[in-house]
Amino acid sequence: MIPLFLPSQVQAMDARAFERGVDPAALMDLAAGHLARGVLRVADRRHGLRVALVCGKGNNGGDGIAAARHLAARGASPTVVLVTAPEELGDDAARELVAWRRQAGRVVVATDGSAIGAALVGADVAVDCLLGTGATGEPRGVYGIAVAALNGFDGPVVACDIPTGVDGATGRVPGVAVDAQLTVTLGAHKRGLWLPPGAELVGELVLGEIGVQDGQDAPAARVLEPADLPRVAPVAAARAHKRSRGVVTVYAGAPGTAGAAILCARAALAGGAGLVTVATPQAVAPIVAGAVPEAMTLGLPDDVDGIIDAIGSAMERADVLAMGPGLGLAPGTQHAVRRLVATVERPIVLDADGLNAFRDHRDQIGAHACEALVMTPHAQELGRLTGLSGHGVHARRADLAAEKAAEWGATVVAKGPGTVIAAPDGRVWINATGSPALATGGTGDVLTGVTAALVAQQPGPPSVAAAVHLHGLAGDLAGRAVSIRATTAGTVIEHLGAAALERGI
Incomplete structure (x- = not known):
């Protein structure tokens, strides 16, 4: 798994390295070497390669100035473009400027838009060394002007550590930000590089190891890599039978929304469940049975006690209960959901109208009886459960999901681009799969089934993090196979098998 850290954690790593006697100049030289290799990575040649390194006054600028030396040693023709007066540089950046000038390196001081634009003319590659991960808020003054100039550059842009304007902790982009083709992040991966909208400006992301990770900081989040999937979602044993592969009960559907129950059941089967039973109103059961012959159906009575008794009996033989897709907001149904959460001891996956049952009963979530509660809200649903607006949820979702997971004793899946999965024990994952192909009705029902x-x-x-990864990959494959425009929840289900095969599970 890829460990992700907050900028403050990485700054603390640097400080501890210096306390251990690491030379700041040596550390900057290591960083600069990685940045120079990143520049050459996006270029089509070395000798004569014209590189404009647009540098601010801090350490990010110092990395850029030092990288100019590395590029020159490899046959490139770099120019250091300072957006601040040389005397305003920090100590480390000033030291690097002296070393660069000592070897007759080219320096341009450009403190307005026309000068920065002129300095970029003729360059093959531009490098953003303006502001590092310690910066927050919108780039202002000459920094904002420089960002606009870099975004107007007609060649590839490489970002040093993080694209200027992206918040390294949250991924927020409060104003203008550099849109990079490649980002060379230094020392450790920063969480904000994996969270949209900032993640959409990173381009290809590579890590420049500089030896500062010392194991003293717990990652703020992790990202599953393809090789992790067989470990967290193991292949069925050779002697597996249908019950050993997992028995799922799905409480979903209502008149007019049978499709949600159907999609959830199909996804559970495609996700590898050995047996699936769909508990749904009597009028809906024949529709589900006809659409998903591999699943069993349980026609439910109209009264709440009857629903509780029927699903309770089904759970005596099941491993997990998935609730919510297409259930509707009828008071009796919502009451049944709350009672089931309060009484069922098996794991529960709660989505859609299962979550809505608690929007006015938030204090009851933490009183669940199940050994593992999984909640899969999108931003608006999480907002209703926390009393925040959708915008506030999106901006804070990595921290908010972790906070609520601990409060509720649940695994919270904050859905959306870069889905955040937070466990009650403090572990957090950010999902790296998925695309706009999943922005279509019913894909949330599919995720519920796969997760179950x-x-x-x-x-x-x-396992929840693995389910989100697999679901996102199936969406990626479906989008490539039939086009993002034509992808449906059904085609995502059809690609779950290919996604599992690609990940070796």
Whole structure:
């Protein structure tokens, strides 16, 4: 798994390295070497390669100035473009400027838009060395002007550590920000580089190891890599039978929304569940049975006690209960959901109208009886459960999901681009799969089914993270196969098998 850290954690790593006697100049030289290699990575040649390194006054600028030396040693023709007067440089950047000038390196001081634009003319590659991960808020003054100039550059742009204007902790972009083709992040991966909208400006992301990670900081989040999937979602054993592969009960659907129950059941089966039973109103059961012959159906009575008794009996033979898709907002149904959450001891995956049952009963979430509660809200649903606006949720979702996971004793899946999965024990994952192909009705029902299948096979938050990864990859494959415009929830289900095969599970 890729560990992600907050900028403050990485700054603390640097400080501890200096306390251990690491020379700041040596550390900057290491960083500069990685940055120079990143520049050459996006270029089509070395000798004569014209590189404009646009540098601010801090250490990010110092990395850029030092990288000019590395590029020159490799046959490139770099120019250091300072957006501040040389006497305003920090100590480390000033030291690097002296070394660069000592070897007759080219320096341009450009403190307005026309001068910065002129300095970029003729360059093959531009490098953003304006502001590092310690910066927050919108780039202002000459820094904002420089960002606009870099975004107007007609060649590739490489970002040093993080694209200027992206918040390294949250991924927020409060104003203008550099849109990079490649980002060379230094020392450790920063969480904000993986969270949209900032993640959309990073381009290709590479890590420049400089030896500062010392194991003293717990990652703020992690990202599952393809090789992690067989460990967190193991392949069925050779002697597996249908019950050992996981038994899922789905409480979903209502007149007019049978499709949600159908999609959830199909996804649970495609996710590897050995047996699936769909508990749904009597009028809906025949529709589900006809659409998903591999699943069993349980026609439910109209009264709440009857619903509770029927699903309770089904759960005596099941490993997980998935609730919510298409259930509707009828008071009796919502009451049944709350009672089931309060009484069922098996793992529960709660989505859609299952979540809505608690929007006016938030204090009851933490009183669940199940050994593992998984909640899968999108931004608006999480907002309703926390009393925040959708915008506030999106901006804070990495921290908010972790906070609520601990409060509710649940694994919270904050859905959206860069879905955040937070466990009650403090572990957090950010999902790196998925595309706009998933922005279509019913894909949330698919995620509920896949999550239920994997949790039934191996309960625990890592299985939830694996389900989100697999679901996102199936969306990626579906989008490539039929085009993003034509992808439906059904085509995502059809690509779950290919996604599992690609990940070796």
